[in-house]
Structure formats: structure tokens, C-alpha cells
Amino acid sequence: MGSVKDYFSSLGHGISSLVKGMQVTGKEFITPKITERYPENRDTHHYPERFRACLELIYDAEGNHKCIACGTCERNCPNGTIQVITKMVDTWDGKKKKKLDRYVYDLGSCTFCQLCATTCPTNALTFSNNFEQAVFTRSKLVKQLNYLPEKPEPEPTEEEKAKILAEREAKIAAAKAAAAAKAAAAAKAAAEKPAGESTTENK
Ligand code: SF4
Ligand code: SF4
Numbered sequence: 001m002g003s004v005k006d007y008f009s010s011l012g013h014g015i016s017s018l019v020k021g022m023q024v025t026g027k028e029f030i031t032p033k034i035t036e037r038y039p040e041n042r043d044t045h046h047y048p049e050r051f052r053a054c055l056e057l058i059y060d061a062e063g064n065h066k067c068i069a070c071g072t073c074e075r076n077c078p079n080g081t082i083q084v085i086t087k088m089v090d091t092w093d094g095k096k097k098k099k100l101d102r103y104v105y106d107l108g109s110c111t112f113c114q115l116c117a118t119t120c121p122t123n124a125l126t127f128s129n130n131f132e133q134a135v136f137t138r139s140k141l142v143k144q145l146n147y148l149p150e151k152p153e154p155e156p157t158e159e160e161k162a163k164i165l166a167e168r169e170a171k172i173a174a175a176k177a178a179a180a181a182k183a184a185a186a187a188k189a190a191a192e193k194p195a196g197e198s199t200t201e202n203k
Contacts, residue, residue, distance in 0.1 A: 052112040052127035055082075055105050057145040064151060066124040069100040073116035073125060081110045092156045093164050100146055107133060108141035 038045060057065045069086045083104040088096045117125040135141060156164075 047129050047131065049129070050127075051129040051131070052114060053129045053131040054107055054127065054133055054143075055110065055116065055145065056126055056128045057103060057124055058126050059148060063148045065100075065146060065148075066122040067100045067103060067120075067146070068122055068124075069098055070121060072119050072121060076115045076119045078113065078115065079109055079111065081106050082116060089153060091153055093160075097153070099150065103145040104142060105145050106142045108138050 036045065057067060059065050067084075069084055071084045071086075074082045074084045083102075084100065085102040085104065086098050087101040089099050091097050112127070114127065117123075117127065133141070
């Protein structure tokens with residue numbers, strides 16, 4: 001008797017599960033299809049705003065980027081996708097300054113973790129959502145992100161020139177004063193030295 005009861009109980013569960021499954025299937029059957037007809041829909045294709053397709057340097061309207069070549073992104077990238085190549089340039093005040101020479105990014109090895117952009121101290125990086133990056137050779141996935149010519153060092157203003165000149169003159173004056181004080185101290189010490197001491201030394 002027990003086995004007959006078990007049989008009908010299992011049958012009930014089976015039918016109930018079948019109905020539930022058919023409900024899901026029926027719902028999907030009448031749901032509008034969302035298959036993208038790419039590339040025919042290229043003009044109307046919608047992609048999320050924060051979709052990460054390719055790393056880029058942010059350029060402003062005047063062609064400047066904010067990368068200071070600090071190398072933080074390169075150090076933080078977990079798989080060596082970024083290479084920040086730097087150069088030293090002379091500034092108008094006679095100092096040396098490190099500047100970005102080439103920013104090399106290998107799209108083929110990027111995992112789109114965004115650590116580089118998140119840790120950049122000047123917010124110089126962003127991800128574009130330009131996903132059409134297909135190429136025939138991997139080497140073409142290596143990109144130079146600073147593609148515009150680098151701007152020359154800005155000319156100093158008259159105030160900056162005057163400030164530097166004043167600082168230089170102050171340094172020269174301070175050095176001269178220090179040398180004069182040292183010479184005076186030496187002369188005073190020589191004058192105060194007992195006469196006997198110099199006689200002993202002469203012997
Ligand atoms: S992109 Fe940002 S983190 Fe990378 S080198 Fe330039 S300033 Fe530094
Ligand atoms: S997104 Fe991640 S893997 Fe890609 S370059 Fe930036 S840090 Fe490297």
C-alpha cells in the first residue's frame with residue numbers, strides 16, 4: 001500500500017515540476033527577443049556608459065593630457081600591460097624635469113580591472129567604450145596612448161623671471177656674506193693667538 005502512495009506522490013511532484021518548467025519556458029517564449037544584429041545595428045547599438053573597452057589618456061580641448069609620468073599605473077597594473085617611458089627636459093629656470101615620452105598599452109593583455117585609472121593621481125586615464133578593436137595580429141593591439149605631439153615647456157611670466165632672478169641674487173649675496181664672515185673670523189683668531197705660540201711654532 002505504501003509503495004502505491006509513494007508512486008502517486010512522486011507522480012504529483014513530477015507533474016508539478018513539469019508545469020513549473022513549462023511556465024518558465026512559456027514565459028521566455030513570449031518575451032521579446034533581444035538578439036543584437038551587429039554590425040547592422042551599429043548606429044543604434046546601446047552599450048552601458050561604464051563599459052570598459054580600451055584604456056585612453058584624457059586629452060582636453062587644447063590637446064593637453066594630465067599624465068605626469070609618475071609610473072603609478074605601471075606599478076599597479078597586475079600583468080605588465082602598461083609601459084610608461086619617460087624623458088628628461090630642461091625647464092626655463094635651469095632645472096631638469098621628468099616628462100612622458102611614450103605611454104604604451106597592450107590591449108591584448110589588459111584584464112580591464114581599472115586599477116590603473118583608479119590609482120592615477122591626476123585622473124589622466126579613462127576607459128573608452130569603443131569596443132571595435134578587432135585586428136589580425138596581436139602586435140597591433142599594442143597602442144601608444146599619447147598620440148598628440150607633446151607641448152613644449154611653457155614660457156615663464158615676467159613675475160616668474162623676476163622671482164628667479166631675485167632668488168639667485170639673494171643666494172649669491174648670502175654666499176658672499178658667509179665667505180666674508182669666515183675670513184673675518186680667521187683673521188680675528190690669528191690676531192688673538194699668543195705671541196709665544198707663534199714663536200714656538202717657528203722653532
Ligand atoms: S597615467 Fe597617471 S598614474 Fe600613469 S604615469 Fe601618468 S600620471 Fe602617473
Ligand atoms: S585595466 Fe588593469 S590590466 Fe588593464 S592596464 Fe589597467 S591595471 Fe593593467
